Amino acid sequence: MASIGTPTLKNPSSLSLSSKPRLPSVLSAAFPNSLHFPRSHPLGGRRFLIITASAASSFSNKPTVLVAEKLGEAGLELLKEFTNVDCSYNLSPEELCTKISLCDALIVRSGTKVNREVFEASGGRLKVVGRAGVGIDNVDLSAATEHGCLVVNAPTANTVAAAEHGIALLAAMARNVAQADASVKAGKWQRNKYVGVSLVGKTLAVMGFGKVGSEVARRAKGLGMHVIAHDPYAPADRARAIGVELVSFDEALATADFISLHMPLTPATNKMLNDETFAKMKKGVRIVNVARGGVIDEEALVRALDDGIVAQAALDVFSQEPPKPDSKLVQHERVTVTPHLGASTMEAQEGVAIEIAEAVVGALKGELAATAVNAPMVPAEVLTELKPYVELAEKLGRLAVQLVAGGSGVKTVKVSYATSRAPDDFDTRLLRAMITKGIIEPISSVFVNLVNADFTAKQRGLRITEERVHLDGSPESPLESIQVQIANVESKFASAMSESGEIRVEGRVKDGVPHLTKVGSFEVDVSLEGSIILCRQVDQPGLLPRKHAVMAIGVDDQPSMESLKRIGEVPAIEEFVFLKL
Numbered sequence: 413m414a415s416i417g418t419p420t421l422k423n424p425s426s427l428s429l430s431s432k433p434r435l436p437s438v439l440s441a442a443f444p445n446s447l448h449f450p451r452s453h454p455l456g457g458r459r460f461l462i463i464t465a466s467a468a469s470s471f472s473n474k475p476t477v478l479v480a481e482k483l484g485e486a487g488l489e490l491l492k493e494f495t496n497v498d499c500s501y502n503l504s505p506e507e508l509c510t511k512i513s514l515c516d517a518l519i520v521r522s523g524t525k526v527n528r529e530v531f532e533a534s535g536g537r538l539k540v541v542g543r544a545g546v547g548i549d550n551v552d553l554s555a556a557t558e559h560g561c562l563v564v565n566a567p568t569a570n571t572v573a574a575a576e577h578g579i580a581l582l583a584a585m586a587r588n589v590a591q592a593d594a595s596v597k598a599g600k601w602q603r604n605k606y607v608g609v610s611l612v613g614k615t616l617a618v619m620g621f622g623k624v625g626s627e628v629a630r631r632a633k634g635l636g637m638h639v640i641a642h643d644p645y646a647p648a649d650r651a652r653a654i655g656v657e658l659v660s661f662d663e664a665l666a667t668a669d670f671i672s673l674h675m676p677l678t679p680a681t682n683k684m685l686n687d688e689t690f691a692k693m694k695k696g697v698r699i700v701n702v703a704r705g706g707v708i709d710e711e712a713l714v715r716a717l718d719d720g721i722v723a724q725a726a727l728d729v730f731s732q733e734p735p736k737p738d739s740k741l742v743q744h745e746r747v748t749v750t751p752h753l754g755a756s757t758m759e760a761q762e763g764v765a766i767e768i769a770e771a772v773v774g775a776l777k778g779e780l781a782a783t784a785v786n787a788p789m790v791p792a793e794v795l796t797e798l799k800p801y802v803e804l805a806e807k808l809g810r811l812a813v814q815l816v817a818g819g820s821g822v823k824t825v826k827v828s829y830a831t832s833r834a835p836d837d838f839d840t841r842l843l844r845a846m847i848t849k850g851i852i853e854p855i856s857s858v859f860v861n862l863v864n865a866d867f868t869a870k871q872r873g874l875r876i877t878e879e880r881v882h883l884d885g886s887p888e889s890p891l892e893s894i895q896v897q898i899a900n901v902e903s904k905f906a907s908a909m910s911e912s913g914e915i916r917v918e919g920r921v922k923d924g925v926p927h928l929t930k931v932g933s934f935e936v937d938v939s940l941e942g943s944i945i946l947c948r949q950v951d952q953p954g955l956l957p958r959k960h961a962v963m964a965i966g967v968d969d970q971p972s973m974e975s976l977k978r979i980g981e982v983p984a985i986e987e988f989v990f991l992k993l
């Protein structure tokens with residue numbers, strides 16, 4: 413794997429040297445008034461913050477949001493308060509790629525493919541993709557993560573609508589409502605042809621016992637059905653609470669009179685219902701799909717219908733949407749279809765629009781993403797507590813990498829956290845991401861944030877190992893100190909090398925301000941504000957043995973070449989280095 417190369421500052425003039433400490437840009441907007449979740453929202457009353465690519469810490473220059481599919485009015489209004497909104501529906505893939513380079517956020521439903529080309533075409537400007545709904549199978553999450561783009565969805569507002577549609581299809585299918593309706597409208601009166609089957613007493617297998625699946629189960633029980641469920645990841649107590657038995661996949665197939673699909677489309681669920689699994693079903697089974705078309709092998713379903721294994725199917729979703737008009741499946745007499753209407757109620761669309769607008773605006777402010785799909789969520793209280801340590805972490809990373817001598821490749825970074833907190837009570841993801849940011853950003857053109865930190869490190873062959881040094885004492889403060897060591901490199905400031913041959917910097921937070929407290933094996937103490945000069949000096953010239961010490965001097969502005977030259981000429985100074993924070 414390639415190492416990240418020689419750490420030469422790529423653009424020193426762009427680095428801040430102001431006398432005021434600057435919060436890392438990703439944090440600067442993290443603490444203003446946050447958005448509120450409605451009380452009805454499962455996260456109501458809680459705030460979540462996430463470090464994202466903050467597009468705008470103030471909205472003097474409003475970010476631009478491209479809304480590529482129809483969104484409820486309330487969501488649009490909310491977006492317009494904080495952003496420039498471009499509603500452009502029915503864009504071709506090429507048009508989307510052209511527009512995206514001018515947008516900070518993109519909001520879609522299931523009809524827009526947000527693939528790798530879209531992220532590449534954005535040229536790094538796209539910070540957030542908001543999926544106004546649940547399924548994110550139309551968004552390339554790997555590409556989003558690689559581009560440091562946060563993906564958020566609106567996972568709750570359409571749950572009931574989807575469940576109601578599932579029940580509507582179940583009942584309509586069992587009673588041939590759609591077929592009978594078409595027949596009457598065609599002037600026929602075929603009462604014998606459209607005799608249905610009853611739901612009461614029948615076994616319904618809910619496949620995927622998540623939000624929608626459990627709401628379907630609840631409603632089906634109300635209809636007097638015997639409900640079983642298959643979901644390898646669902647907690648048994650949740651099923652028990654609703655009076656549903658969790659069973660194996662094969663048992664569900666073998667015993668169900670009706671099967672209702674509610675799992676996400678993933679590589680594991682792709683074509684889960686196929687020739688082989690249809691063969692395991694009870695003859696005459698009826699299938700409802702309001703999940704994703706891709707979970708069924710549609711050609712196999714046509715065969716199963718023709719062979720009489722499947723008596724009927726009711727489908728809201730298709731592997732290709734819209735399906736071809738001459739699709740055998742769609743045209744099949746015993747198949748009832750709707751055009752992906754599961755989430756399409758007035759109420760659900762308003763709810764989804766608000767949910768996604770809040771998530772996108774919050775994420776653009778660098779603030780809040782309770783529904784992040786490709787990044788860990790950090791509860792607000794945790795971030796508030798970690799704020800000074802987050803700043804310390806980034807600065808230690810920046811300092812350490814600037815101490816590496818030209819020609820060395822940075823491959824191995826060891827981070828030690830000295831803490832009296834138990835591992836469960838101390839989440840290091842944020843700190844690791846900021847150390848990664850501190851190390852990589854000064855020497856590359858990549859923007860690193862919580863979304864792409866681990867990916868970027870891996871891609872650059874940078875291995876970051878972490879250890880906790882457990883301290884006895886009060887766990888009130890989350891962290892005593894952070895130590896960053898870069899192994900297998902040489903330093904341009906020899907005194908930064910530890911006894912064991914690594915570049916080592918250590919810091920702690922004092923009165924809320926990050927301080928550098930150790931360089932190599934030398935104790936120092938300087939607040940990490942502005943920039944610093946490290947000097948190794950002879951403590952007491954003339955005395956034997958001579959004592960060496962490292963002095964750290966905080967500077968507000970970058971010293972001139974002349975000043976730096978003069979420092980080098982001071983006889984007591986054996987070596988020095990200027991480091992930008």
Ligand SMILES: NC(=O)c1ccc[n+]([C@@H]2O[C@H](COP(=O)([O-])OP(=O)(O)OC[C@H]3O[C@@H](n4cnc5c(N)ncnc54)[C@H](O)[C@@H]3O)[C@@H](O)[C@H]2O)c1
Pocket residue numbers: 546547548567570571574619620621622623624625642643644645646674675676677680681702703704728729752753754755756
């Ligand atoms: N038709 C529509 O308009 C519409 C509306 C909403 C949701 N949906 C779709 O419905 C599905 C469920 O949505 P949700 O909000 O309930 O999601 P969810 O994440 O709450 O539930 C999905 C459940 O599927 C389970 N699962 C994962 N892999 C499985 C497998 N191999 N076998 C069985 N279960 C598995 C998960 O454990 C989870 O419990 C998604 O595909 C979503 O896109 C469609």
Ligand SMILES: O=C(O)[C@H](O)COP(=O)(O)O
Pocket residue numbers: 521522523544545546547548570752754755756
């Ligand atoms: O996954 C979902 O949320 C549903 O399939 C709804 O999709 P839609 O937003 O395109 O209606």
